[in-house]
Amino acid sequence: MKQVTWTITENTPLTPDTYRLRLTGDTEAITAPGQFVNLRLSGFYLRRPISVCDWEPGAATLIYKVLGHGTAAMTHLPAGTELDVLTGLGNGYDTSLAGERPLLVGGGVGIPPLYGLARRLTAEHRQVTAVLGYNRASDIFLVEELHALGVTVRLLTADGSAGICGLVTDGMEGVNYTHLYTCGPEAMLHAVWQRCRTDGQFSFEERMGCGFGACMGCTCRTKYGHKRICKDGPVLRREEIVW
Amino acid sequence: MKQVTWTITENTPLTPDTYRLRLTGDTEAITAPGQFVNLRLSGFYLRRPISVCDWEPGAATLIYKVLGHGTAAMTHLPAGTELDVLTGLGNGYDTSLAGERPLLVGGGVGIPPLYGLARRLTAEHRQVTAVLGYNRASDIFLVEELHALGVTVRLLTADGSAGICGLVTDGMEGVNYTHLYTCGPEAMLHAVWQRCRTDGQFSFEERMGCGFGACMGCTCRTKYGHKRICKDGPVLRREEIVW
Amino acid sequence: MVNTAVTLCGLPLENPVIPASGTFGYGYEFAQIYDINCLGTFSFKGTTLAPRYGNPTPRIAEYAGGLLNAVGLQNPGVEAVIREELPRLREVFHKPVMANVSGFSVEEYAQVCRQLDGEDQVGWLEVNISCPNVHGGGAAFGAEPQTAAAVTRAVRDVTKKPVIMKLSPAAADIAAVARACQEAGADGVSLINTLPGMRIDLKHRRPLLANGTGGMSGPGIFPLAVRMVYQVYEAVDIPIVGMGGVSTAEDVLELMLAGATAVGVGAANLVEPCACRKIIQDLPAAMERYGIQQLTDIIGGAHHG
Amino acid sequence: MVNTAVTLCGLPLENPVIPASGTFGYGYEFAQIYDINCLGTFSFKGTTLAPRYGNPTPRIAEYAGGLLNAVGLQNPGVEAVIREELPRLREVFHKPVMANVSGFSVEEYAQVCRQLDGEDQVGWLEVNISCPNVHGGGAAFGAEPQTAAAVTRAVRDVTKKPVIMKLSPAAADIAAVARACQEAGADGVSLINTLPGMRIDLKHRRPLLANGTGGMSGPGIFPLAVRMVYQVYEAVDIPIVGMGGVSTAEDVLELMLAGATAVGVGAANLVEPCACRKIIQDLPAAMERYGIQQLTDIIGGAHHG
Ligand SMILES: Cc1cc2nc3c(=O)[nH]c(=O)nc-3n(C[C@H](O)[C@H](O)[C@H](O)COP(=O)(O)OP(=O)(O)OC[C@H]3O[C@@H](n4cnc5c(N)ncnc54)[C@H](O)[C@@H]3O)c2cc1C
């Protein structure tokens, strides 16, 4: 964990309510895909946790969806704005367990961290398949970028307006995978967990006080005791999860 | 009273802790020198009352001193910043009572509203004298501008580092005036009130909740009953003041 | 089209938004800025039997969540209110108005209410029991159920108008106070009044407000208001006017879900003179966002979940 | 050179800044960010007899003045604290630490304090009486002077370490509770704990926190803390650890002028991990700004003016 200042270089809508934020600044503390950052926004007391979508030395990309007042305020931040960021938070995904054919399952704004993961997995020469679920065609983002990495993408929408009509669990049918990585709403994670036939890594969300393990605001029960989503997670192993 | 948006065109230090803020926007509601505006600052709940130093259609000048956190934050506002302003507040000075030789007595950041007053009085072809008190030479501002209007300026500093060494009451000695206008710290107003040998108008400060007469936060006692500094003032007539 | 109408103690309100006492004067200042007839109603400045100057200044301080005030119930006294303020108020506001009443003895409350009972435009009497009881060692009437009930009974006896008891968040058990008011005949309760707080002037090393303490209001007390409205809703059957830190249409919905039938807006009027008009304008869109057809449907709605 | 040292119940503190219980864990997370030995001391997470999971999530909500938490005293229980946490803590923090103790019965408080009494590094016992009394209908021990005194006596009997009773702002009369604690043998009091509040989830029409209510903390409660410290200072002769919304060195001075000997910093640590280090770094300049040579000179200074 590190407290740094990042400067916005770009803040553009990818869909009507999903934005891509590109930033420059110290990214040293980020060591694994699936980690997150905690952004201080002027006018809000608590920081806002957002997954790292992609990063390189000196630059990072985040993708966020407008959900409440904080994320709505974020859409108004112009390029040049400096943000106070706690970076390198959480454990992130472990790519050493991926095997040859990892499967990535993402829903909505659970998809961004899977991009950074896919980039690392493809760099490690694994055959990556991604099952991506959106509500409707106009919600789609990151699909081309994943294609460009060489990922096999299965696209689903809940209303059938693009790709296959259905949920991510429908998209998982028939995929032959060695390990599963997933991120998305809790109901989706649960359904994916029930379908998953290999070991897997599940990334959770919780309302956070601090984001670095100090307040016990984000605790969940696991088979191995209480864990803090922000510090011991957000990624949990399949076998330890208690629903 | 009117709620308007003003845009900062300039925010420059005149002394180490006193700044001039030039703004553009609707100034229609300002009708008399000595009126004030109430500025909304991001990060602060209450607005900050600042006297109008000068104004014309479409533009206004304020001069403020860094006193606490709000005025300190103001120094960081760059040109182009839009401010939410309640304008045209308070009664202001009545120039019809000035007579031929009005005397203006100002101390520190009580001086700014006297500039707008002097401009109107000189335009009305009165012979204006201003007694201006500062703590030290490095605090001096607005003197040249008042000179330029044709005002006779008597300059005093408490430490003698410029002008006459003394307080404004010393500077009042020997001036032959028809009416007195003053603004400054309360202790100064009281001393001036005791010295004043004509009718006069005294501008007061008080902590304000609203600035437009709604909350009774700024009430003072006068000979004619309770008055709200923000609405029935900030300018009170000499005879009505109760110390 | 969504429906914002509610009924408060038998009287209809076009919408639940009520500028809170002490932040809206007698309405004139605001009537110069917008047509205040868009309001559900408003509660005018707290009225006592005798004229009061209130506390010395400074009366206002700031904190991160709003402001502190120690105005000290400045008002011209009930006779002047009836003689001078109400006729002027009538010119700018054409709906029943809420009369806010304060007192320092049970008799004073009763006396003020008796006089206001004769005023046609007064729709409700809102009885502020945060004031110290001069016969009771200075504790507020609203601190304990017994004293709150005593004021309620005395006021109930002298008026046929709906009586709304305004509760203090400084009460040990606000739900118990509300219950006592209901049992003593109150038609409604309103809450919360300001929360006693203090700021200190570092330069002069003394309390910043001349009065020492002042009442905290504004968004910083909003969760306290929500919690208390929620608790009082479970304790009484009479309508609640919820308030404390409301600044947006969403805040109105939140307090109504907690149990409020109508919602007071105080401090927000002081820093945003058009706050109440804006809240009223924003209400329909906010209702649609949360699938609300009629505001009356959501009163206490957070208790079923 | 200004002097920031104070003495708290006989033990010297390099400076009055104390991260508040529940916001600093056992110090490790912060020790990774800065050398926490710059602190006066810190109060570790509230400890109960048995391990506690705490409340279901969501446990955190936001408001304009800070946050609400309903963590519900999650902790591994006093035995695990002694066996596992204190040895690890010792590696990163070399000063006496404040042990925060909670309980749901008088016996539990005494039992936990008895066990912690044997720990060398524990300098003070801070006894949090905001918890509900399971034998007392769920009212908090800190709500009334009698129950607060009962806990104080029980704890006093089992330890020679200084006992600091941590008071709740929800008490009807916090000064009376403080006085009762002093009479029952407390060496100090700390205040304020969080203020019960609530937020409601508009989308789901139910309280946002799974627990319903949660404790308000952060700058929104600062004037409440100042007021209560001021009142308690007039009621007791034992030192006060003041807290509630402190975020800056000036806030520290303000609470000390109100009467605090040392100052707790809670929520600020969560959003600004280096908050306490920064406050300590800023203290000397802030003292100079207000002409303060020694911090001990200003304790209660606002009462003389
Ligand atoms: C580890 C982690 C990674 C995340 N990554 C992303 C991401 O990459 N892209 C993205 O769009 N969103 C992400 N989220 C969700 C994002 O944090 C919330 O959408 C955001 O905090 C909402 O803030 P708001 O002010 O708009 O909503 P409000 O409802 O106004 O926020 C009020 C409070 O609730 C919290 N909150 C509300 N919803 C959530 C939520 N779903 N999860 C956690 N806290 C919440 C806020 O942080 C704030 O403290 C992530 C959350 C977590 C915990």
Ligand SMILES: Cc1cc2nc3c(=O)[nH]c(=O)nc-3n(C[C@H](O)[C@H](O)[C@H](O)COP(=O)(O)OP(=O)(O)OC[C@H]3O[C@@H](n4cnc5c(N)ncnc54)[C@H](O)[C@@H]3O)c2cc1C
């Ligand atoms: C009618 C009027 C006209 C004024 N004109 C000018 C001017 O032209 N130039 C100028 O520099 N100053 C002027 N002032 C004073 C100015 O309002 C304060 O210096 C300013 O509000 C301080 O804000 P702060 O946040 O820096 O101080 P803080 O102390 O942090 O402010 C805390 C609160 O106290 C209030 N406050 C603090 N000091 C004063 C004060 N002296 N008067 C009123 N409120 C105060 C603030 O508005 C705020 O609500 C005027 C005040 C009034 C009432």
Ligand SMILES: Cc1cc2nc3c(=O)[nH]c(=O)nc-3n(C[C@H](O)[C@H](O)[C@H](O)COP(=O)(O)O)c2cc1C
């Ligand atoms: C300046 C001011 C004056 C007030 N005067 C009164 C009053 O006279 N009578 C009363 O019952 N409440 C009074 N109140 C309390 C408000 O009506 C309201 O209950 C409280 O401020 C909480 O709401 P808010 O946070 O929206 O301001 C006053 C509040 C303020 C800020």
Ligand SMILES: Cc1cc2nc3c(=O)[nH]c(=O)nc-3n(C[C@H](O)[C@H](O)[C@H](O)COP(=O)(O)O)c2cc1C
């Ligand atoms: C997340 C969180 C957990 C807390 N846990 C405890 C606790 O275990 N014991 C305790 O006495 N106080 C606890 N508190 C209260 C704080 O110690 C402090 O009294 C309160 O938050 C007010 O200070 P602040 O506004 O600076 O946060 C907790 C506060 C927070 C925010």
Ligand code: FES
């Ligand atoms: S959010 Fe504080 S411990 Fe996880």
Ligand code: FES
């Ligand atoms: S500041 Fe509100 S009446 Fe003057």
